[in-house]
Amino acid sequence: MDLVDRLAATAFLGREFLTWLWYRSDLQEGLFQIGDGVTIEIFLTDRISLAGEGKGADKVSVKAEDPTLTAEAHVALEQAKKVEKACLRITSGQREWTTTVAGDSLALSGIKIPALLTREEDEKLSERLALIDELDAMVTAIFRSFIDIRLDAEAWAAECSAMQSWVMTPKVAAPVAVG
Numbered sequence: 001m002d003l004v005d006r007l008a009a010t011a012f013l014g015r016e017f018l019t020w021l022w023y024r025s026d027l028q029e030g031l032f033q034i035g036d037g038v039t040i041e042i043f044l045t046d047r048i049s050l051a052g053e054g055k056g057a058d059k060v061s062v063k064a065e066d067p068t069l070t071a072e073a074h075v076a077l078e079q080a081k082k083v084e085k086a087c088l089r090i091t092s093g094q095r096e097w098t099t100t101v102a103g104d105s106l107a108l109s110g111i112k113i114p115a116l117l118t119r120e121e122d123e124k125l126s127e128r129l130a131l132i133d134e135l136d137a138m139v140t141a142i143f144r145s146f147i148d149i150r151l152d153a154e155a156w157a158a159e160c161s162a163m164q165s166w167v168m169t170p171k172v173a174a175p176v177a178v179g
Contacts, residue, residue, distance in 0.1 A: 011103075012053075014102070015051075015084050018084070018086050018101060019082045019083045020146050020159070021086070022044050022086070025068075032145070034141035040091065040138055041090070042090050042091075043088070043089045044067065045065070045088070045098070046087040046098075048061070048073060048085065049084050049085040050076040051082065060072055083103060084104065085100060085103060087100045088101055088139075090138055097138075098111070099111045113135070114131060116128065
């Protein structure tokens with residue numbers, strides 16, 4: 001099997017990862033442990049897209065301040081759709097990043113980094129690259145946590161059962177302002 005075939009055969013893992021990330025973010029109030037006691041906060045924000053399996057499957061795109069609280073997103077989960085693209089807000093300490101993650105490739109796009117501290121022009125590029133590397137390291141660490149669970153058949157079965165219960169638990173939608 002060549003690389004392209006392997007990528008196509010495992011593309012579902014990214015969608016499972018993003019769906020799991022939504023579940024864990026909701027369950028853990030956005031808090032994730034990475035590395036040696038480092039805690040980061042991750043929330044799905046601004047927009048998410050969900051889709052069913054296979055070519056031509058129905059898709060649902062939700063754009064809202066907190067799309068995970070919308071009825072449309074929850075109905076899509078109940079219909080066994082998985083997150084195929086999500087905008088993430090990741091906070092570590094006082095710094096915040098936003099990025100869009102594509103489920104099929106785990107590619108990061110639309111990256112917004114924290115404010116730069118460096119004043120020197122030459123050092124700004126290095127700082128930008130370091131902040132992008134830090135974002136990549138955080139996403140990679142969370143993905144590794146997911147893969148550790150996903151590769152353990154017993155742990156994954158328990159996780160799937162818990163996720164199924166979570167999906168079927170009615171959520172309280174955010175109030176809509178009338179005005």
